[in-house]
Amino acid sequence: MDLFEEDEAGNAPEFSVTEISGAIKRVIEGEFGHVRIKGEIGRVSFPRSGHVYLDLKDDRSVISGVIWKGVASRLETRPEEGMEVVAVGRITTFGGQSKYQLVIEDLKPAGMGALMAMLEKRKAALQAEGLFAPERKKALPYLPDVIGVVTSPSGAVIRDILHRLRDRFPRKVLIWPVAVQGKACAPEVARAIEGFNAMSIGGGMPRPDLLIVARGGGSIEDLWGFNEEVVARAAAASQIPLISAVGHETDTTLIDFVSDRRAPTPTAAAELAVPVRAELLSWVAEQGARLVRAETQALELRGQRLRDLGRGLPRAETLLEGPQQRLDHLGERLPRALVGLAQTRRVALSEAAGTLRPGMLTRRLAEETRRLDAVSGRLGPALTRAVAGKREALGRRSDRLSLAPIQREIDRQGRDFSRALQRLVHYGEADLRRRGDALESLDRLRLSVGYEATLDRGYAVVRDGDGRILRRKAEAEAAAELEIQFADGRIGAMTGAPGSDAASGRATKAAATKPARAKPAPKADDQGSLF
Incomplete structure (x- = not known):
């Protein structure tokens, strides 16, 4: 029955909203069960459910569309805003919002122009992100140990690459098999690049030093997988240097722009990957020959230079003649110089010992003792007077001050004075002992270095009447009186000069009145052998 047919009474029937x-x-699904719609994609959304919601529009109208999750995973072309497409599906309604929509079962670009427009849009977006910048491209290793190849294992491409590597420089090759066209191409190539980068260095499977993504020539539809954004981003993110070799020299894909190097063909990629082994061996041999020639020439030049310099040098005997002669001359002078220096030092010591008298030291010590006694004697009365003066001044002010603190201060200062006086007496006694010890040390030093010890070895000291030491025979002959000192005493002597008898008589008498000095103890290490 027609829903809009009026009954005989002329009243319209009632229906529910769901009906x-x-x-x-x-009605709509019956009339538009299967349709093809050409239009431009407007709004596109990709919720987490996996479904795709979009709008198809032209210059006047808009129709909503939906691509269910299962269909979206099989699409070869990912829908993008602004893309002109041909959508195949069925028209249905969505009662929850009183709207109709297109359930899309297939989606393809509307001709070559649409594909190129989409490619240019992707290229511009990636370029704006800086993925094409030359400064981010990595340098290729000169001689990689392991090369990873992403390509189909059954095509001629892999055979060409392996053959070229074997001819130039055999290397280890890891092949990651992928589909090189169709809807599975893009995800498999992206996973292969990421998989090679995920390998650990030094692991069981060696990590490649260089990657080659290769495919033979074909139409733009065949190569479209390498224009997908997921492939371009995987190549840009690769930490391993990557060479793209997709298609022929005239074919260009997005991976060519983001890769570190582009090869026009897969064979050219193998040539970029490794140098020619024979050329390297030839170059090494040539460099080795040049090195040998350079070293030989350098040795010859330096040998000639050495011989030229050797002819200008004097003979070794001539160089040593002068120093040997000076050494012999100095060797002859050395014993005499030592003997003369010892005699000079001994005479100087004797003269110094003559002025060092015990009596003089005793008088000096007595004077210092008297001075110290005088100072210490004055110190006590002076301190007493100072204390008395302070005490009188304190007494005059006692009417304004308390006596107890003053008395305590007086007692404290008295105790300090007593201690200071005791320390002074102690220091004075210590100083006297120190000076006495120093005097005894000086006296022992005088006896040890004095000339009296020399007299015990058979020497004598000759003086004139005035006590001056005579060192020359002429001085002795000119003296009126002579006095000779031996180890056990002194005697007078006569000379051949006029009046010498009387003089010798007085000298003898004077010598007889002089007491003999005490004989010093002989030293343990007698040095008489030096004289």
């Missing part, structure tokens, strides 16, 4: 919505759904 009307269902009737509309059946």
Whole structure:
């Protein structure tokens, strides 16, 4: 029965909202069960459910579309805003919002122009992100140990690459098999690049030092997998240097722009990957020959230079003649110089010992003792007077001050004075002992270095009447009186000069009146052998 047919009374029938919505759904789906719509993609959303919601529009109208999750995973072309496409599907309604929509079962670009427009849009977006910048491209290793190849294992491409590597420089090759066209191409190539980068260095499977992504020539539809954004981003993020060799020299894909180097063909990629082994061996041999020639020439030049310098040098005997002669001359002078120096030092010591008298030291010590006694004697009365003066001044002010603190201060200062006086007496006694010890040390030093010890070895000291030491024979002959000192005493002597008898008589008498000095103890280490 027609839903809009009026009854005989002329009243329209009543329907529920669901009944009307269902009737509309059946009419639309019956009339538009399968349609092809060409239009431009407007708004596109990709919720977490996996479904895709979009708008198809032209210059006047808009129709909503939906691509269910299962269909979206099989699409070869990812829908993008602004893309002109041909959508195949069915028209249905959505009663919950009183709207109709296109359930898309297939989606393809509307011709070559649409594909190129989408490619240019992707290229501009990636370039704006800086993925094409030359400064981010990595240098290729000169001689990689392991090369990873991402390509189909059954095509001629892998055979060409392996053959070229074997001819130039055999290397280890890891092949990651992928689909090189179709809807599985892009995700498999991206996973292969990421998989090679995920390998650990030094692991069980060696990590490649260089990657080659290769495919033979074909149409733009065949190469479209290498224009997908997921492949371009995987190549840009690769930490391993990457060479793209997709298609022929005239074919260009997005991976060519983001890769570190582009090869026009897969064979050219193998040539970029490794140098020619024979050329390297030839170059090494040539460099080795040049090195040998350079070293030989350098040795010859230096040998000639050495011989030229050797002819200008004097003979070794001539260089040593002068120093040897000076050494012999100095060797002859050395014993005499030592003997003369010892005699000079001994005479100087004797003269110094003559002025060092015990009596003089005793008088000096007595004077210092008297001075110290005088100072210490005055110190006590002076301190007493100072204390008395302070005490008188304190007494005059006692009417304003308390006596107890003053008395305590007086007692404290008295105790300090007593201690200071005791320390002074102690220091004075210590100083006297120190000076006495120093005097005894000086006397022992005088006896040890004095000339009296020399007299015990058979020497004598000759003086004139005035006590001056005579060192020359002429001085002795000119003296009126002579006095000779031996180890056990002194005697007078006569000379051949006029009046010498009387003089010798007085000298003898004077010598007889002089007491003999005490004989000093002989030293343990007698040095008489030096004289």
